[in-house]
Amino acid sequence: MLLTEMAPPPGAQEVAGLRARVRTARRGALVALSASIALLATAQLLADRAATREHALPLAVLSLAVFAAALPALAITQYAWGARARLVRQRERELYAAARSGRAHPLTRLAVACGWAVTLLLGWTVPRFFREAAMYAFADALTWAVEALSVISVAAGVLFLLWWARDALGILARALRSGGSPGDPWDPGHGARPREGAALWTGAAVAVAALLGARAHLWEPATGVIYALLTAALVCGVVTDE
Template sequence: MRGTTTYGDAIMTVMLLTEMAPPPGAQEMAGLRSRARAARRGALVALTASIALLTTVQLLADRAATREQTLPLAVLSLAIFTAALPVMAITQYVWGARARLVRRREQELYAVARSGRARPLTRPAVAACWAVTLLLGWTVPRSFREAALYNFADTLSWAVEALSVISVTAGVLFLLWWARDVVGMLARALRSGGSPGDPWDPGGGTRPGEGAALWTGAAVAVVALLGARAHLWEPATGVVYALLTAALVCGVVTDE
């Protein structure tokens, strides 16, 4: 009889465990992580699209046969670059703010921040993409010079020089901030002794891997476009359009 009662109690225990409410903070944590992943995806899409579009337009401008064909492409290149900078800045700011909120809440709930372990690698990669975008933008005046708009090209060159000084200063400050952040992360890791956190943590701060192949495809397409822009290879115009389409499509549909 005691064995039967124990077996029944075990069944009831399993039923209660399967039907009980999620641990405190689990639903909130899942929502915060979902919003952070969405912000991350938006920032990476903006980054990928900006570089791919700017590179493609400049490639087409270099291949234009006449000044009349170069001018609209030069204007489009300037418009893309002007729009890309604030879009990239805003989306990455939102990504960073939501990621910090996730780490702060993880620390409060689980005594350890599981997210943000890739920060030492992610931030230099994003900074490198910013550098590539700025380098592409600094070549915009040349397109207007090839379109015979010399006065406007000179004005843009002056603006590019001012932007380059600001960019170099920002790069130095970023390196100092990144180094301090890395040292702080290492110090906290050594001081905490590798706390395992809360076993009830439902997410562990991991990112879904379903879109890894698509992100890789987008990165390969962007690198191929940059190689063509640097004259490392000379793809046909149809191939350039195909690479642009691949970069945009892979970036948009990934992580869906």
């Protein structure tokens, strides 16, 4: 009997469903991260180009609103992603005595942490836009809040780096001892799955990077180009099924 004609072992279909849920949660977390950075960068770019204080104030408010919404959105989506990933790794260990879904986690976690850092850095500049809009008292209050948040963020970043290094070394040590995961014939693995979404994610990443470059004054795109980049970042992330 061919392998493809054999019934899957007990639990294989459950693990396949859990892996699908992880991919869905990962997509949601990445969409939230890329959209947050793109929206923040765009709002701040437009605020920089505002001709008057009256025009700058709505954009400053928009920037603050996006930042305030981004923090819980990132926390919730990434918590859901992590919880589902832990569940599937636990089930894989029960069935196969090894977790196939944990190989790239150190690099993924580091990339997500960099996304958090970029989001926070953009958020820390929000008080300046209120000050330029002549909202001095509110800008001072925001500055105090941002300074408190920055201290918490730096402490969290140090703790993350220590935890990440320990976790990465642990994964490397386990891989060297076991020689790698034995695999699972009923799951073709990442290499055999369709990769149509890779081009869309690349487009979203390029658009977000271009907006960040403009925000850092590395180049000066026209306003229409900024809107086009924002649209590309949002559409590429939303329409991808990967």
